[in-house]
Amino acid sequence: MAMPVIEPALLTMFDVVRARHPGDLDGRLRVTERVAKSNRVYTYQLQDRALWRATFDQPIFTLATRAAGSILASYADSSFATDLSIDGDEGDLFCFTTMLVGHMTLIQNGNSTTAVDGRGLAWRPGPGSRLLISIDNARTNVFFKVADVEDALEHMLDERLRQPLEFGPNLDWSRGLAASLKHQLDFVMQEFQRPDGVASNPVALASLTDLLVSLVLRGAPHNYVDQLDTGASGVVPAYIWRAEDFMRANGAEPIRMSHVAAAAGCSVRTLGHVFKHFRGNTPLGVLHSIRLELARDDLTRGAPGASVTTVARRYGFTNSARFATAYRRRFGEIPSETARRSSRSYR
Numbered sequence: 551m552a553m554p555v556i557e558p559a560l561l562t563m564f565d566v567v568r569a570r571h572p573g574d575l576d577g578r579l580r581v582t583e584r585v586a587k588s589n590r591v592y593t594y595q596l597q598d599r600a601l602w603r604a605t606f607d608q609p610i611f612t613l614a615t616r617a618a619g620s621i622l623a624s625y626a627d628s629s630f631a632t633d634l635s636i637d638g639d640e641g642d643l644f645c646f647t648t649m650l651v652g653h654m655t656l657i658q659n660g661n662s663t664t665a666v667d668g669r670g671l672a673w674r675p676g677p678g679s680r681l682l683i684s685i686d687n688a689r690t691n692v693f694f695k696v697a698d699v700e701d702a703l704e705h706m707l708d709e710r711l712r713q714p715l716e717f718g719p720n721l722d723w724s725r726g727l728a729a730s731l732k733h734q735l736d737f738v739m740q741e742f743q744r745p746d747g748v749a750s751n752p753v754a755l756a757s758l759t760d761l762l763v764s765l766v767l768r769g770a771p772h773n774y775v776d777q778l779d780t781g782a783s784g785v786v787p788a789y790i791w792r793a794e795d796f797m798r799a800n801g802a803e804p805i806r807m808s809h810v811a812a813a814a815g816c817s818v819r820t821l822g823h824v825f826k827h828f829r830g831n832t833p834l835g836v837l838h839s840i841r842l843e844l845a846r847d848d849l850t851r852g853a854p855g856a857s858v859t860t861v862a863r864r865y866g867f868t869n870s871a872r873f874a875t876a877y878r879r880r881f882g883e884i885p886s887e888t889a890r891r892s893s894r895s896y897r
Contacts, residue, residue, distance in 0.1 A: 555650045555688040556614075556625050560743045564614035564625070571605045572596050575632075591638045597631040597682075616742045618749035619759055620695045623742045627651075627688040634681040641676035643693040644717065646735055646766070652687035656680075656719055663719040665689075670732065672717035672770045692735045694763060702763045705815065707777055708788040718771035727769030734762055760820035768827075787824050789814045797837050801844040802864050807833055841865040842880050845873075849885055852892035858885045 558566075569575055575594035594611070596602060611632070615624040622643065627650075647654070653666045656673055657680040665671045673679070674696065700715050723732040738758070741747035748754045767778065796813035797805070810833055811818045825833045848861045859870060862885070867873035877885045 555627060556743075561614045561625065563743060563745055563749070564616045566612065566614045568609035569611040570607070570609055572602050572610070575611060591636070593635045593637070595633045595635075597633055601630060616749065618742065619752065619755045620698050621738065621749075621755070621759060621762070622693040623738055623749075624691045624693070625688075625739065626691070628683055629686060631685045632681075632683040632687075634683060636675050636679040637677050639677070641674045641679075642696050643675065644696055644699055644766070645671070645673050645675055646692050646694075646721070646731075646770070647671040647673070648690045648723075648732065648735060650688040650690065652684035652689075654684065654687065654689060655682040657682070658719070661719075665721075668723055670721040670723055671719050672721050672766075672772075673719050674717070690735070690739050692738050692762075694759075694766065698759075699763055699766060702760075703767055703774060705789060706767065706787040707774070708791075711774070713773070716773045721770060727765055729769075731762075731765040731769040734758075734765060738762070757817040757819040760817040761823060764820055764823055787828070789816045789821060789824050790828055793821060793825075793833065794836065794840065797840045798844070801837075801841045804866075805837075810837070838876070839880070841867070842877060845877070845885070846881060846888060849888040850892050852889065856889070858889055861885070 572595075575596075606629075610629040611627070613624065613626045615622060617623075647665055648670050649665045649667055653664055654671070655662050655664045656671050658673065658678065663671060696715070700711055703715055704711055721728055721732075723729055738748075741758075742749045744750075748758050767774075793810050793814040796810055800809075807818050807821065811821045814821055816824075821833050825831060825836060829836055831839075842865075845861050845865045845867070848856050848864070849858065862868075862870060862873045867876075874884050874886075877883075881888070
């Protein structure tokens with residue numbers, strides 16, 4: 551009989567169900583509703599009929615779940631090959647499955663996809679879904695609310711979705727952002743095992759959720775991936791436009807990155823991720839560039855009293871030498887040359 555991959559002592563923060571008899575899988579231990587939290591019905595049945603009436607000294611099935619914020623994490627292990635079918639209402643969660651031991655085949659809409667070591671599943675549990683689970687099996691699942699993921703996608707596209715978001719089920723964990731997503735999903739499972747981890751810190755959890763949702767949309771195949779990949783760097787998320795507009799409007803104010811993220815409508819961590827991906831720079835680096843542009847605008851206009859030192863300090867440049875160096879690197883001349891040229895044009 552398979553030993554659990556995650557030791558019971560590490561699941562103290564989870565809601566755990568263990569079954570020693572196949573009949574316990576029919577819902578009497580609320581196995582079918584641990585993940586669903588709705589009218590969906592999860593029906594587990596051992597594939598070997600000879601085992602249906604057997605009783606075992608050790609658990610043959612374990613399901614551990616923990617919900618925090620808009621994330622639900624689960625760990626499951628099973629000793630015998632199992633057929634899991636799902637009925638009821640439409641699923642409101644996306645599930646990302648990682649195999650720890652064994653393999654599992656998802657059957658949806660007449661198509662089958664098998665998850666093994668190195669390949670996971672992206673799927674939406676709902677009526678007609680079926681899972682064929684191998685003997686001696688262990689797996690983790692991380693669930694996200696469909697509404698949250700679709701809302702993030704609309705922000706990235708800056709438009710309403712014309713059809714529901716659908717993921718391709720086959721995930722190759724070995725390459726690209728899918729590998730980064732796998733790393734973060736593993737991190738979620740580790741943190742959810744800790745009493746003082748991210749799951750118990752709402753601020754940290756919100757930032758982690760933003761990063762995960764962004765990686766889900768960038769690293770997993772889905773029916774909007776072509777729109778996200780339009781152009782060399784993909785369509786620029788609305789987060790960036792809003793952040794840059796806020797920076798330009800408040801360049802002379804003592805703004806912090808938390809203010810910029812709030813104006814953009816995302817977390818500071820997500821802001822850093824999308825700026826790195828689409829701008830090749832940090833938000834702070836972009837703010838520095840915008841302030842240089844604003845300073846150049848002031849010097850070009852040649853407003854009365856607009857000395858180089860005054861303009862520099864207006865936009866937070868307190869070291870004149872460093873300001874001059876950054877200015878010249880950006881515009882090909884020192885600030886005083888811009889000021890002199892503007893002064894001559896106004897004579």
